[in-house]
Amino acid sequence: MLLFAPINFIDQLLLRYFSAPTINNVIWPFIQIGLVVTLVAGWVAYATYLERKISAFMQARLGPMRVGPWGLLQPIADGIKLLTKEDFIPEKADRWIFFFAPYIAVAAAFITFSVIPFAPDWGVITDVNIGLLFVLAVSSVGVLALILAGWSSNSKYSLLGALRSSAQMISYEVAMGLSLIGALMFARTLSLSGIVGAQQSDSVWYVVYQPLGFLIFLVSGIAENNRAPFDLPEAESELVAGFHTEYSGFRWSLFFMAEYAAMVIVSSVAVTVYLGGWYFPFVYRLTEAKGYHNLYVIVSLLIFLVKLLVILYLYFWLRWTLPRFRYDQLMDIGWKWLIPAALINITFSGLAIFVVQALNGWHGIKTVESLANGLDLTPTGKAVMIAMGLAGLGITGLLLARINWRSRDFNLKSQRRNIKLVNVPQGKPAVPAVAPTASE
Numbered sequence: 001m002l003l004f005a006p007i008n009f010i011d012q013l014l015l016r017y018f019s020a021p022t023i024n025n026v027i028w029p030f031i032q033i034g035l036v037v038t039l040v041a042g043w044v045a046y047a048t049y050l051e052r053k054i055s056a057f058m059q060a061r062l063g064p065m066r067v068g069p070w071g072l073l074q075p076i077a078d079g080i081k082l083l084t085k086e087d088f089i090p091e092k093a094d095r096w097i098f099f100f101a102p103y104i105a106v107a108a109a110f111i112t113f114s115v116i117p118f119a120p121d122w123g124v125i126t127d128v129n130i131g132l133l134f135v136l137a138v139s140s141v142g143v144l145a146l147i148l149a150g151w152s153s154n155s156k157y158s159l160l161g162a163l164r165s166s167a168q169m170i171s172y173e174v175a176m177g178l179s180l181i182g183a184l185m186f187a188r189t190l191s192l193s194g195i196v197g198a199q200q201s202d203s204v205w206y207v208v209y210q211p212l213g214f215l216i217f218l219v220s221g222i223a224e225n226n227r228a229p230f231d232l233p234e235a236e237s238e239l240v241a242g243f244h245t246e247y248s249g250f251r252w253s254l255f256f257m258a259e260y261a262a263m264v265i266v267s268s269v270a271v272t273v274y275l276g277g278w279y280f281p282f283v284y285r286l287t288e289a290k291g292y293h294n295l296y297v298i299v300s301l302l303i304f305l306v307k308l309l310v311i312l313y314l315y316f317w318l319r320w321t322l323p324r325f326r327y328d329q330l331m332d333i334g335w336k337w338l339i340p341a342a343l344i345n346i347t348f349s350g351l352a353i354f355v356v357q358a359l360n361g362w363h364g365i366k367t368v369e370s371l372a373n374g375l376d377l378t379p380t381g382k383a384v385m386i387a388m389g390l391a392g393l394g395i396t397g398l399l400l401a402r403i404n405w406r407s408r409d410f411n412l413k414s415q416r417r418n419i420k421l422v423n424v425p426q427g428k429p430a431v432p433a434v435a436p437t438a439s440e
Contacts, residue, residue, distance in 0.1 A: 032125045036113045044260040045075040047312075054316045079253075087249035090154055097152035102247070102254035105145035109261035112138050116268045117193040119278045119301035121293070124193055131192040132184070132273070136177055139265055142258055143169040143224065146233060149255070150243035161242030164327065165233040168223060171334030172230075176220035178342035182213040182349035183273045187374045192269075196277035198374025203281065204382060207274040209352075209389050212345045212396055214274040216338055218311075221266035223334070225259060228319040232330055267311040271304060278304040336404050344396045352388040356381050 014023045049064060049071065056063030064071030089098055115131040117124040128134060143165060150162020183206045184190065187198040199205055207214045223230035234242030244255050271277060278300035287296035325333070356377065360368040367381030377385060 028122065029125055032122070033114070036125065037110060040110065040113065040261055040264060041257075043264065044257045045079060047260045047263075048078065048256075049075050051316050051319070054313070055320045058317075058320050082250055082253045085249040087251060090246050092154040093246065094152035094154070097148050098246075099251075101145045101149035101152060102251045102258070104148065105142045105258035106254050106261070108138055108142035108145065109258045109265060112265050113261075115192055116265070117196055117272060117277055118268075118304050119297045120193075121297050123278065123297055123301050123304075127191060127193040129194075130190045132180065132190045132195070132269070135192075135265065135269055136173075139224070139262065140169065140173060142262060143173075145258070146226070146243045146255075149247070150233075153243075153246040155246050157245045158243050161233040161245070165226070165243060168226070168230065168232060168330065168334075171331060172220045172223040172338070175334060175338035175342050176217055176224060178339065178346065179213045179216035179220060180273060181342075181346050182210045185349050185353055185375075186210075187273075188371075189374070192272050192277075194374075195273055196279055198376075199276045200279040200284075201370075201373040202376045202382075204377075205274065205276040205279075209385050210274060210345070210349065211389055212341065212393050213349075214270070216342050216345065217270060217274070218314075219333075220338060221270065222315065222318065223330075225262050225266060225315075227259075227263070227315055229322040229324050230330060231324060232327055263312060263315055264308070267308050267315075270311055271307045275307050337400055340403060341396050341400060344399060345392065348388070348392040348395065352385055352392070355388065356384055359384065 014027055018027060052074075053063040053071075055061075064074040067073040067077045089095055112135050114125045115128055115134050117127065146165040147162045150158040150160075150165065153159070183195070186202075186206055186209060187195040189195060189198065195206075226233050232242075234244065244252055247255065280300075280303045283299055283303065284296065287293075287299055353375065356367045356375075359365050360381070365380060366378050367384060368376070369378050369381075370376040
C-alpha cells in the first residue's frame with residue numbers, strides 16, 4: 001500500500017526527530033546520494049559481468065560460468081582479487097599525481113550524478129538551472145585524470161595514451177557540446193529537469209525533432225568514454241595498456257569504475273535530453289492524476305532505467321562489433337564529420353524553429369501552442385518539425401559528402417585501383433621450368 005499512498009510516510013517518520021529544513025536540505029540529499037553511489041557501484045561491478053556475457057552471446061560462447069550459478073559471483077571474485085593484488089608505484093613516477101589521478105576520475109564521474117533527474121520529485125538529488133552545463137564541465141575533469149595518470153607514470157606508453165586522450169577530448173567534447181544546442185533551442189532551459197518537463201509539456205521526445213543531434217551526441221559520448229571503437233588512449237595492440245600501463249590492483253580498478261560510471265552519465269544525458277527522461281505517455285494519467293504520487297515516481301524511475309539500459313547495451317554491442325579506428329580516422333571523424341554536422345544541425349534547427357513560428361497564424365494555420373515551458377507545438381507544428389528534422393539528416397549527409405569527397409577514406413574505390421595483390425615477376429626465373437614428358 002505504500003506505493004499507492006499519496007502521503008510520504010518517510011517524511012512523517014523523519015519529522016519526529018528533525019525539522020523540515022533539515023530533512024529537505026540535509027537528510028534527504030544524504031539518503032539520495034547514498035542510494036545513487038551504492039547503485040552505481042553495483043552497476044560497475046556487474047557491468048563487467050554483463051559485458052562478458054553479452055560478448056559471449058555474440059560469439060557463441062558461455063562466458064563466466066565457474067563462480068556461482070551462471071557465474072553471478074564472478075564480479076565479487078574479481079573485486080577480491082583486485083583488492084589483494086600488489087599495488088606498486090614506478091620508481092621515477094610523480095608519486096602524488098600518480099596516486100591521486102584515479103581518484104580524480106572517480107570523483108568527477110560520481111559528482112555528476114547529483115544533477116541527473118532519474119524521476120520526478122525525490123528522484124533527483126538537486127535541480128540547478130545550469131544542470132547540463134554542470135554535467136559537461138565536471139565530466140571533462142574526468143578526462144584530465146587520464147592525462148595526469150599517463151604523464152605521471154614516467155612511461156612512454158602511458159604518455160602516448162595521455163596525449164591521445166587529450167587530443168580525443170578536445171576533438172569530441174566540441175562536437176558533443178554543439179550537438180546539444182539544437183535540443184536546447186526547443187527546451188529553452190539548461191535545467192535537466194526542465195528539459196524533461198518541456199518534452200512532457202509538448203508530449204514528444206526531442207529525438208524526433210533532433211535525430212541528427214542525437215546521433216552526433218551518441219557517437220561523441222562513446223568517444224569521450226574511450227570505449228571501442230574509440231579506445232585509442234588504451235590501445236593494447238599499440239600501447240600495452242595506454243594511460244594505465246603502470247597501474248595495478250585497486251587503483252587500476254578505479255579507472256574502470258570511472259569509465260563505467262561515465263557510460264551511465266552519457267547515457268543518462270542522452271535519455272534526458274533526447275528520449276524524454278522519465279516521461280512516458282499516459283503514465284501521469286494512470287498514476288499521479290489518480291492520487292498515486294509514490295507510484296508515479298517509482299514507475300517513472302523504472303521507465304528511465306529501461307531507456308538507460310537500452311543505450312548501455314548499445315555500448316556493449318558496438319564494442320564487440322566494430323574494430324578500433326586508426327588514429328587519423330579518429331581525428332577525421334571528430335573534426336571533418338561530427339563538428340561540421342553539429343554546426344549544420346544548429347543552423348537547420350534554427351531555420352526549422354523560424355519556419356514553424358512564421359507559419360503560426362498564416363492562412364489560419366496554428367503551429368505553436370505555447371512558449372511558456374519550452375516550444376510547445378500543435379500536431380501541425382510537430383509534423384512540420386519532424387519533417388524538417390528528417391530532411392536535415394539527408395541534407396547534412398550530402399553536404400558532408402561534398403566537403404569530404406577528397407578525403408582518403410571516403411574514396412575507397414580509387415584506393416582499390418592502386419592495390420596490387422600479386423607483383424608480376426620480372427626477368428628470367430632462376431630455375432627453368434621442366435617440360436612434361438610424354439608419359440606424364
